[in-house]
Amino acid sequence: MASTAEKPVSGSSGVEPRDSQPPPRSNPWRRPWALEGFTWLYILWSIVPIAIAVLFSFNKGASQATWQGFSTKWYVGSQVTSVLHNPSLHHAVIQTLILGGLTTLICVPIGVGFAIGIDRWRTRTASGLNFVLIFSFVIPELLLAVALFLLVTQALTFIHLGTPAEVAGLVVWNLSWPAIIVRARLISIGRSYEEAAADLGASRLGAIRRVLLPMLMPAIFASAVLVFASTVDDFVIVEQLSSTANTQPMSVLIYSNVHGGLSGPALNALATIMLLISLIVAVIGFVAYRWLTRGERTEGGTEALTGIAGI
Amino acid sequence: MGRRQGSGRRNRWLWIGLAAPGAVWLLVLFVAPFYVMLSVAGGGINEFFQTVVPVWNPIHWSSFNFSAVWHDIVGPGAFIGSPALRTIGYTAIATVISLAIAYPVAYFVSRYAGKRKSLFLILLIAPFWVSYMMRMLAWIDLLQQGGFFNSALSFFGLPGNTDWLGGKSVTVIMGLVYGYIPYLILVLYAFLDRIDQSLIEAARDLGLSKWRTFWSVTIPLSKPALVAGTFITVLPMLGDYFTNQLLSGAPGTSMIGNAIEGQLDSPGETGQGAVLALMLLVVLLIPMIYYVVSTARTSREMA
Amino acid sequence: MSGGNVKLESLTKRFDEVAAVDDISLEIQAGEFFSLLGPSGCGKTTTLRMVAGFEPPSTGKILLDGDDVAKLPPNRRDVNTVFQSYALFPFLTVAENVAFGMKYKSVPKAQLKTRVAEALEMVQLSGYEQRRPNQLSGGQQQRVALARALVLRPSVLLLDEPLGALDAKLRRALQVELAALQKQVGITFLYVTHDQEEALTMSDRLAVMNHGKVAQLGTPEDVYNEPADAYVADFLGVSNLMDARVKPGGQSTGCCRLQMGEFTLEANAGELNATGAVKLAIRPERINVEPYETVGANRVPGMVERLVFLGSTTHVYVRLATGSTLQTLVRNDGAELPYGQGTAVSVSIPADALRVLPDPGVSVGEIHDETTGEELLDLSGTRSA
Numbered sequence: 001m002a003s004t005a006e007k008p009v010s011g012s013s014g015v016e017p018r019d020s021q022p023p024p025r026s027n028p029w030r031r032p033w034a035l036e037g038f039t040w041l042y043i044l045w046s047i048v049p050i051a052i053a054v055l056f057s058f059n060k061g062a063s064q065a066t067w068q069g070f071s072t073k074w075y076v077g078s079q080v081t082s083v084l085h086n087p088s089l090h091h092a093v094i095q096t097l098i099l100g101g102l103t104t105l106i107c108v109p110i111g112v113g114f115a116i117g118i119d120r121w122r123t124r125t126a127s128g129l130n131f132v133l134i135f136s137f138v139i140p141e142l143l144l145a146v147a148l149f150l151l152v153t154q155a156l157t158f159i160h161l162g163t164p165a166e167v168a169g170l171v172v173w174n175l176s177w178p179a180i181i182v183r184a185r186l187i188s189i190g191r192s193y194e195e196a197a198a199d200l201g202a203s204r205l206g207a208i209r210r211v212l213l214p215m216l217m218p219a220i221f222a223s224a225v226l227v228f229a230s231t232v233d234d235f236v237i238v239e240q241l242s243s244t245a246n247t248q249p250m251s252v253l254i255y256s257n258v259h260g261g262l263s264g265p266a267l268n269a270l271a272t273i274m275l276l277i278s279l280i281v282a283v284i285g286f287v288a289y290r291w292l293t294r295g296e297r298t299e300g301g302t303e304a305l306t307g308i309a310g311i
Numbered sequence: 312m313g314r315r316q317g318s319g320r321r322n323r324w325l326w327i328g329l330a331a332p333g334a335v336w337l338l339v340l341f342v343a344p345f346y347v348m349l350s351v352a353g354g355g356i357n358e359f360f361q362t363v364v365p366v367w368n369p370i371h372w373s374s375f376n377f378s379a380v381w382h383d384i385v386g387p388g389a390f391i392g393s394p395a396l397r398t399i400g401y402t403a404i405a406t407v408i409s410l411a412i413a414y415p416v417a418y419f420v421s422r423y424a425g426k427r428k429s430l431f432l433i434l435l436i437a438p439f440w441v442s443y444m445m446r447m448l449a450w451i452d453l454l455q456q457g458g459f460f461n462s463a464l465s466f467f468g469l470p471g472n473t474d475w476l477g478g479k480s481v482t483v484i485m486g487l488v489y490g491y492i493p494y495l496i497l498v499l500y501a502f503l504d505r506i507d508q509s510l511i512e513a514a515r516d517l518g519l520s521k522w523r524t525f526w527s528v529t530i531p532l533s534k535p536a537l538v539a540g541t542f543i544t545v546l547p548m549l550g551d552y553f554t555n556q557l558l559s560g561a562p563g564t565s566m567i568g569n570a571i572e573g574q575l576d577s578p579g580e581t582g583q584g585a586v587l588a589l590m591l592l593v594v595l596l597i598p599m600i601y602y603v604v605s606t607a608r609t610s611r612e613m614a
Numbered sequence: 615m616s617g618g619n620v621k622l623e624s625l626t627k628r629f630d631e632v633a634a635v636d637d638i639s640l641e642i643q644a645g646e647f648f649s650l651l652g653p654s655g656c657g658k659t660t661t662l663r664m665v666a667g668f669e670p671p672s673t674g675k676i677l678l679d680g681d682d683v684a685k686l687p688p689n690r691r692d693v694n695t696v697f698q699s700y701a702l703f704p705f706l707t708v709a710e711n712v713a714f715g716m717k718y719k720s721v722p723k724a725q726l727k728t729r730v731a732e733a734l735e736m737v738q739l740s741g742y743e744q745r746r747p748n749q750l751s752g753g754q755q756q757r758v759a760l761a762r763a764l765v766l767r768p769s770v771l772l773l774d775e776p777l778g779a780l781d782a783k784l785r786r787a788l789q790v791e792l793a794a795l796q797k798q799v800g801i802t803f804l805y806v807t808h809d810q811e812e813a814l815t816m817s818d819r820l821a822v823m824n825h826g827k828v829a830q831l832g833t834p835e836d837v838y839n840e841p842a843d844a845y846v847a848d849f850l851g852v853s854n855l856m857d858a859r860v861k862p863g864g865q866s867t868g869c870c871r872l873q874m875g876e877f878t879l880e881a882n883a884g885e886l887n888a889t890g891a892v893k894l895a896i897r898p899e900r901i902n903v904e905p906y907e908t909v910g911a912n913r914v915p916g917m918v919e920r921l922v923f924l925g926s927t928t929h930v931y932v933r934l935a936t937g938s939t940l941q942t943l944v945r946n947d948g949a950e951l952p953y954g955q956g957t958a959v960s961v962s963i964p965a966d967a968l969r970v971l972p973d974p975g976v977s978v979g980e981i982h983d984e985t986t987g988e989e990l991l992d993l994s995g996t997r998s999a
Contacts, residue, residue, distance in 0.1 A: 035419040042416050043434045046493070049449035050441055052459065056452060066457065110332045117330025121323055127607065129334050134603045136341050138542065140550020140595070142568050146575060146588045147344030150351050154365045155343070172340040175333060195668055196701035198688040200766065201718030204325055210714075214705045233442040236553065254444045258451060258557055268452070271445040278440040 054275065057268035074269035083269050088253065093273060096232055096249035098163065100277075103170040103231045108224045110171070111178025112216070116208065118179075119186050137176040144173060145240035152241065162243035169237040174230050178223035185219035186212075218292045225285030229278045250274050345592070352376050352585040363581045376582035380590070383583070391570055391587070398566040401480070402548045405487035409495050409544055410537070412488070417499035417536075421506075435500070438493040446489060447557045451476065454558075478561025486558040491548055495540045502536030542602045546595060567591060617679040618644040618769035618802035620665065625674035627660050634660045636826035637674070642804060642819075644679075644769075647796045649805040649813040651849070652823035658806045659774060661823075665804065666695045666772050679769065689718065694763035695772040698779075700755045702747040702762075708734070709743035712762045719766060733765035734758075736795065753784050760795075770802045777812065789815050810850045814838060822846045840883070844893045844971045853895040854940045860889050860970075870970055875936035877914050879963065884970035893971045898943040900967035903930055906958040912965055916940075918957045932961050 057075075061068030071077060076084040083089045114133070118126045136144070148169045152159050159165050193215065197207035213220075235251035242248060248256075250270050257267060350365040353372025357364050366372055384391045420431045438446065453460045454475035465471025475482050510532065514524040552568025562569075571591065574584030620642040627635040635657040642648045650658035663669045665676055667688030676684045683691050694715070702711050712730045721729065734740050737757035747755055756776055763771055773792075777785045793816040796803045807813055813820045814834040821831040822845075829849075830842040841847035844855055858874040870886045872879045872894065881894065906915065915935045922929040928951070930942045940961065944951065953959055 032419065032423050035415055035423065039416045039419045039431070042412055043431075046438050046489075047434070049453055050438075050445060053445060053449035053452050063457070110336060113329040113331075114333025117326040117328070117333070121326035121330060123323075126330070129330065129337065130607065131603050132337050132341060133333075134606055135599060136337070138546045138599050138602055140547050140568070140591070142550040142552060142571065143588050143592055143595075144341070144344070146571065146584065147348045148340065149575070150363075150365075150585065151340070151344035151347045154351060154363065155347050156339075168340055172336060175336065179333065192697055192699050192701040193703060195688070196695070196697055196703075197714070198668075199666060199693075199695045200715030200762065201689045202715075203687075203689060206718075211703055215703075217705075229440055233444070235444065251442060251444050254448060255553065255557070258448070259560055264452070267448060271442065271448050274442045275440075275445050278442060282440045 050275075053268050054272050057265055057272045059265045059268075062264060074265045075273075083266070083273065086266070088248075089266065089270060092248055092250045092253040092270065095163075095247055096251070096274065096277070099166060099170065099238070099249055100228045100231045102163075102167045103174060104224050104228045106167065107171045107174050107227050108178050108220060111175050111223065111227075112182050112220055114175070115179045115182035115186060116212070119183055133176055133179050136172065137180070141173065141234075141236040145169070145237045148172075148237065149240045160243070161241055162247045165241040166238050166247070169241050170231050170234060173234070173237055174227045177226045177230065178220065181223040181226070182216055182219045185216055189215055218289050221285055221288050221292060225281055228281050232274055232278055348585050348589060351582055352589050354582060356579055356582060362578070363585075376586045379580075380583050380586040391567070394565045394567045394570045397480075397564070398549060398568075401484055401487060401566060402545055405484050405491070405548065406541060406544050408484070408488050409492045410540065413492055413495040413499050413540070414533075414537075417496050417503050421500050421503040432500075435493070435496055439497070443490060443553075447486065447554070450486065450489065451557065454482065476558060476560075478559050478563045480564055482558045483555050483564045486554040487548060487551065490551075490554055491544050495544050498540045498543055499533075499536050502539065503533060506532050538605075539602075542598065546599060546602070549595060550591065619677075619679050620648075620770055620802065620804065621675075621677040621680075622661070622665075623675040623677065625661065625664065625676065626672045627657075627664060627669060628672045633672075633826050635664070635671075638826075638828055640821055640828060640831060642770075642802060644802055645800050647793060647803045647805065647816055647818045649807060649817040649820040650823055651807060651810060651813040651820050653808055653849070655825075656823040657826040658808075658823050662695075662772050662774055662804065662806045665770070666693055667691050692769045693772060694766055694768040694770075695774065696756070696759045696763050696776045698774045698776065700747075700759040700776075702755055702758055704747050706746075707743065708739070708745050708747070708750070708758050711747070711758055712765050714762060715766045729765055730761075733761040736764065736799070737761045738791075752780050753788065756780070756788070760792075764799060764801070768801065770804060771796075773803060773805045775807055777807075777809075785812075792816060814850065822849055824849075838897075841895065841969070841971065844895065847895040847969070847971055852898050852941050854898065854901070854938075855971075856894045856936075856938050856940075857891065858894050859891055862889070869965065872970070874914075875934075877936060879912050879914075879968065880965040881968040881970050882965045883968060885972055886970060888970055888972060895969045895971050896940075896963055896967050898929070898941045900964060901932075901940060901942040902962040902964070903932060903942055903944070903953065904960045904962055905952070906960050908960045908962070910962065912963045912968070914961050914963065916959055916961045918953050918955055918959055920955060921951070932959060934961060 056067070058070050058072060059068055060071040060073070074082055076082050083093065114129075118130050118133075148165070152161060152165045152168075159168055189212075193211050194204075194207045197211040198204070202210060232249075233251060235249075235255050238249055239252045239255065242252060250273065254267050254270055347365065349369075350367050350372075351363050353369070353374075353376070354366040355364045355373060355375055356362070380391070384395075416435070420428065420435065424431050452458055455461075456472070456474060460475065461471040461473065463471075464473075473479075506529070511524055511528055514528045515521075519527065550568050552566055552572050555564050555566050555569055567587070571584050571587045574580040574587060577584075622638050622640050625635055625638045626633060638657075638661065650661060652658050660669060664671050664684075667683070667686060667690075671684055674684075675682050678692065683693075703714065706714070709730050712733050713726055716726055716729065730743065731740065734742060737760050739754060739757050739761065742750070742754070742758075747758070750758065759776070777788055777792075780788065789812055792803075796816075805813070805816065817834055819831065819833050820837060822829045822837060824845050830837055830846045832840075837846060838850050841850065841853070844853070847853035848855060856874060858872040858879065861871040861873050861878070870881045870884075870888070872881060872892070874894070879894070884895075885892070903918070904913075916932045918930060919933045919939060920931040922931070923946075926946060928944045928946055930944055930951075930953075931939055932942060933939045942961075
């Protein structure tokens with residue numbers, strides 16, 4: 001109750017005395033439209049260029065800037081320049097898929113095993129290995145690519161340049177995804193479920209198989225999706241470790257042809273295909289993630305999104 | 312089944328076995344390559360083939376390549392100095408701009424988005440899935456001589472014939488920001504989302520205005536977010552070479568990554584490329600170690 | 615396998631230099647409901663985990679029906695645990711959770727369903743087979759955890775503060791159910807709790823633990839009515855600890871004469887042969903608050919400090935002329951109390967109920983009223999009687 005007997009406390013910085021405050025200029029519950037507007041501006045700036053580029057992959061003409069009508073010739077129509085028919089474009093798509101698939105298939109199991117093992121094997125060696133892993137997360141890709149190139153050409157020459165070297169390098173580069181994501185999930189799961197399984201009769205391996213892995217499945221899945229997308233996108237390591245033009249995936253092909261070479265919209269088409277592949281994988285992953293966590297979800301539907309993004 | 316060794320910690324072999332493939336892969340394909348890089352840097356050249364001759368024994372490492380690079384940096388005809396400085400400059404500017412954009416966006420989505428949080432998250436995560444190539448390609452299309460950007464400028468009466476892709480720092484910096492900001496936003500979001508709302512409510516309850524709460528409570532609480540975000544932006548950006556390559560291609564905007572790559576590909580200068588790469592690595596080592604140590608510490612605290 | 619006798623022999627567990635469990639020896643009879651009672655950090659959970667197999671003991675033996683199981687991993691012991699967090703597998707249904715352990719006992723498939731149904735019926739959750747844990751309330755989850763452990767018919771069931779996360783009313787109801795269930799099933803229950811009411815309600819016998827050691831072991835009545843020391847007296851309910859000195863030459867015919875301030879008291883319970891400075895304990899329900907003029911033995915004048923209404927009872931806090939404050943208990947039987955705050959009264963402390971206790975030598979610390987949570991004054995030494 002506003003009492004006249006109460007003297008307002010003299011305000012120290014920032015703490016407003018209750019009775020001498022001027023009426024608020026604006027509704028304290030109003031929405032922060034300035035922040036929201038800024039966010040939308042960012043989103044537009046972020047997405048619109050991509051949308052335009054996708055649009056232009058369907059351009060009838062050869063320009064990446066002037067719209068000349070709708071056509072799918074860059075994808076399937078033209079005999080010479082379309083992705084379907086041009087052999088180097090064609091091979092690039094396949095090579096990307098091969099790289100993505102192989103890397104994911106190798107990287108995820110290794111990474112998951114690494115995460116579980118390091119978490120339980122509490123010694124200094126384990127922490128040391130963990131350190132190395134985090135290093136691989138922050139190092140500029142170029143440095144690793146250069147080092148790998150030298151390794152493969154000077155020392156371990158049985159790893160041939162081209163797909164084998166690329167996969168080896170990509171696995172190392174992406175190892176941190178499953179390792180870190182699964183490790184985080186492992187920490188939040190805690191030990192009690194495995195202890196319960198052991199209490200009920202499971203051996204340690206049995207407990208991992210029957211209890212831990214199912215509970216880790218969402219994280220494993222999320223990291224697999226991330227590894228795949230990251231590999232599809234990658235070109236620093238791939239370029240450095242590539243051999244002939246035949247083994248170029250889409251990312252490298254675009255990179256090398258940007259300043260001339262293949263006509264513009266063909267690159268757009270290629271990039272759009274890359275986009276589609278990533279998106280399809282992302283959507284599959286998202287759906288699968290939600291299905292896998294259907295027994296655990298609390299309120300708020302954002303866990304699937306952040307989980308899938310590896311946050 | 313015979314008697315086991317006992318519960319818990321005594322029997323380690325299961326864990327070691329699980330971690331082994333990953334550990335081996337890391338050691339062979341992450342740690343070893345840098346030793347090779349050292350050996351190449353400290354090695355010599357096969358004069359005839361202009362190929363690299365690595366020297367494996369540290370005792371026999373020569374300073375041949377190192378002195379060549381030193382001359383490239385400080386001697387007459389030095390050409391490493393400007394890319395190095397430029398790299399630092401670009402990275403600093405791009406990081407500041409990125410933080411200035413990313414923080415408000417992450418702040419908004421984590422605190423004010425309410426029911427539309429999922430929608431915003433999808434829109435923020437989307438660039439993640441769009442490949443880097445596509446994002447750069449999009450801007451190349453737009454910034455071409457006859458592209459949309461110039462058309463829009465001339466529509467508004469401004470000069471519309473600038474060659475944005477011909478070697479402009481502005482373009483490269485914008486490209487760096489565009490390329491790295493999605494990671495930054497997501498990392499900031501992840502941290503900001505975890506800030507306990509009741510701390511902010513407590514500050515308001517105690518009498519602080521919205522602005523004061525922001526400066527005295529939210530910003531300090533955001534410190535780990537900002538630190539983490541800065542690290543994962545600055546460290547990879549310092550090794551960037553492709554943004555410049557795609558959006559400019561001119562030597563006037565080259566970064567140190569371009570120098571490394573250039574030397575590596577030139578026959579006879581591969582060793583020097585290795586030295587440059589090593590120097591970049593050494594420069595980055597201290598911040599990287601700091602980041603690794605603090606990450607390991609916080610993850611242990613959360614356990 | 616019937617049986618379920620658990621014997622701990624000189625069991626010790628050290629973490630670095632600290633002994634969390636310090637040389638404990640006790641025996642739990644087959645079919646008993648046995649509780650380990652104590653505050654956080656007293657070692658009760660560590661003891662339980664050692665029996666379950668999740669912590670290896672530093673020294674000592676754990677004998678299950680005569681066999682030393684200390685070296686066996688948890689999945690090889692005939693012991694099952696109900697965890698504090700229930701640890702129900704979120705990706706399995708209730709039925710699948712309950713059936714989990716039977717795979718390792720090679721139960722034929724035909725029997726699986728019936729045994730699961732039996733177990734669920736025992737915990738009154740028939741019909742919940744297809745639900746998922748996140749669709750259940752806390753009390754229901756706890757019952758599934760119970761069913762999952764009981765379905766395996768272990769010799770001993772370990773329970774680690776299973777009712778901790780539930781609200782008070784549910785807790786009380788489940789206490790009764792658990793005790794009845796144990797009698798019905800006949801398995802040894804080893805129950806860990808910090809709540810003395812739980813331990814008193816459900817146990818056949820209990821052990822009060824303090825800093826890794828057993829302070830007292832006995833039936834609830836024994837431990838409550840005849841606490842061995844000030845720590846036990848104070849942990850199990852209010853003990854109204856007071857300081858006093860034994861009057862020399864006063865020991866005769868099973869009673870002890872004591873000097874408390876300027877008052878002389880007689881005590882018939884506890885360490886009657888003690889000398890020197892001792893502690894006196896009396897339960898609130900044994901104290902009588904009488905009109906001021908009442909005279910007689912073992913009466914101390916005082917003033918009513920505060921009355922706290924608790925529904926079925928009222929706590930009356932009386933400040934004695936000696937300076938201590940006693941908490942007494944009055945049943946609310948409809949009649950109005952003949953005193954209020956500030957009334958001068960006479961406090962009668964019957965000799966049979968007044969217990970002489972040795973000082974255990976460990977700090978008792980703050981004494982909290984277990985019902986209202988308020989901190990009573992520290993009676994154990996800082997204020998001179």
